[in-house]
Amino acid sequence: MTKGVKISKICEKPAKGELKKYLEPKKIYIPLIIHWDDNITVLVKKGDYVFKGDMVAKSRGDFRTPIHASVSGTVLDYEEKYYLCGKKVKCIVIENDFKEKVREEKISKISDFTKEEFINRIKENGLIGLSGSGFPTYIKYDNDLKKIIVDATESNPCTSADFKLMETHIEEILEIIDAVVDIWNMKEGIIAIKKGNNELKTIINSYIGTYVKLRLVEVPNYYISGWEKYLVKKICKVNCKTFPTANGIVVSNIATMFAIYEAIKFNKPLIERVVTFAGPMLNNPANVLVKVGTSTSDIIEFLGGYKEGEKLFVSNGPMMGHSIESDELVISSDLTSVLVMQSQEKRISKTCVRCGECILVCPANISPVLIHETKDNKDYHPEKCIDCGLCSYVCPASINLRSSVRKAKEAIR
Numbered sequence: 440m441t442k443g444v445k446i447s448k449i450c451e452k453p454a455k456g457e458l459k460k461y462l463e464p465k466k467i468y469i470p471l472i473i474h475w476d477d478n479i480t481v482l483v484k485k486g487d488y489v490f491k492g493d494m495v496a497k498s499r500g501d502f503r504t505p506i507h508a509s510v511s512g513t514v515l516d517y518e519e520k521y522y523l524c525g526k527k528v529k530c531i532v533i534e535n536d537f538k539e540k541v542r543e544e545k546i547s548k549i550s551d552f553t554k555e556e557f558i559n560r561i562k563e564n565g566l567i568g569l570s571g572s573g574f575p576t577y578i579k580y581d582n583d584l585k586k587i588i589v590d591a592t593e594s595n596p597c598t599s600a601d602f603k604l605m606e607t608h609i610e611e612i613l614e615i616i617d618a619v620v621d622i623w624n625m626k627e628g629i630i631a632i633k634k635g636n637n638e639l640k641t642i643i644n645s646y647i648g649t650y651v652k653l654r655l656v657e658v659p660n661y662y663i664s665g666w667e668k669y670l671v672k673k674i675c676k677v678n679c680k681t682f683p684t685a686n687g688i689v690v691s692n693i694a695t696m697f698a699i700y701e702a703i704k705f706n707k708p709l710i711e712r713v714v715t716f717a718g719p720m721l722n723n724p725a726n727v728l729v730k731v732g733t734s735t736s737d738i739i740e741f742l743g744g745y746k747e748g749e750k751l752f753v754s755n756g757p758m759m760g761h762s763i764e765s766d767e768l769v770i771s772s773d774l775t776s777v778l779v780m781q782s783q784e785k786r787i788s789k790t791c792v793r794c795g796e797c798i799l800v801c802p803a804n805i806s807p808v809l810i811h812e813t814k815d816n817k818d819y820h821p822e823k824c825i826d827c828g829l830c831s832y833v834c835p836a837s838i839n840l841r842s843s844v845r846k847a848k849e850a851i852r
């Protein structure tokens with residue numbers, strides 16, 4: 440396994456400053472897709488009135504993940520918007536009546552939950568991995584778990600939404616980690632941060648003392664520090680052949696833990712999240728609490744707009760993300776960040792110089808250069824790619840290896 444790479448600074452993280460809130464969009468656009476799965480059944484029709492938190496659609500695949508309305512109001516129609524993968528997807532448009540009507544307010548005592556109740560609650564509330572993975576959370580927790588590792592390394596450059604959540608909701612996050620440790624009868628729960636992140640260390644250390652089964656662990660500050668298998672290897676010295684849950688270890692990131700807290704405590708579906716808006720072309724970069732389905736253009740206007748010049752939008756960070764043509768990108772639950780960069784000349788790919796760097800850095804132990812160069816590349820296992828972007832980042836010939844591997848992976852899918 441690669442030890443990771445130091446990434447040079449790409450843009451400032453908006454870590455300082457308050458957590459902003461933009462929770463009153465006039466319309467929301469609920470994307471009919473969950474990560475890659477667009478096999479969705481719509482449960483509402485034009486003219487229907489929906490409450491905030493109502494299930495408006497559900498995936499038909501194995502996971503049956505529900506999709507909820509993030510406002511109360513009237514279903515208007517369908518419209519296409521950009522989704523984080525750079526493609527346009529069909530969205531349900533709901534006109535916000537600004538009443539925030541919900542079916543039933545329910546506050547629960549977290550410590551009363553059994554394992555089964557916990558899993559059902561996060562399933563019903565449509566929780567998926569909020570670090571960008573989009574994997575249904577209940578699947579991970581429906582296992583015989585011995586340990587939880589909470590990823591607070593926020594490895595994606597330019598993103599600081601998790602830091603902001605820790606700064607503003609540390610008590611809730613520690614409470615839910617401790618509850619998981621108790622409910623699964625684990626020996627301990629671990630919070631992993633990057634070595635040198637003293638600000639975060641101070642925040643955690645100010646509260647963790649009252650939780651005897653929780654401890655803080657610092658991991659080397661390399662990309663891709665938040666990769667599940669990397670964390671498990673570094674912290675537990677276990678080499679995971681498949682998912683860490685097969686070894687009794689569950690890894691969740693900070694945003695997911697906070698969403699679990701809200702689902703368990705308040706029965707709140709996944710309808711809001713914190714997203715980082717950063718990049719040199721924004722007047723006021725910030726971390727913003729937003730509703731799923733909000734249009735990025737509305738949020739950027741709220742933040743004070745753009746600087747003059749050609750812009751390039753990047754969803755989910757410069758390493759793993761996608762370029763988007765316009766700010767008609769819709770907030771989805773698996774969107775961690777929106778970067779607004781200066782539009783640059785397309786980088787020109789040169790000829791491979793056979794340096795082997797892309798193979799050396801690949802954490803999935805595959806050969807990006809061979810996948811890029813070979814038409815029938817299934818035998819080189821592109822499906823193992825974790826989409827980290829390191830191969831493209833290190834390539835001295837500027838070859839977009841990640842894109843080739845991604846295409847090969849999609850062809851298999």
Ligand code: SF4
Nearest residue numbers: 801824825827828830
């Ligand atoms: S092939 Fe995939 S996993 Fe390997 S370095 Fe490239 S993007 Fe990362």
Ligand code: SF4
Nearest residue numbers: 791792794795797834
């Ligand atoms: S890093 Fe780029 S130049 Fe080096 S072997 Fe891979 S594709 Fe070729």
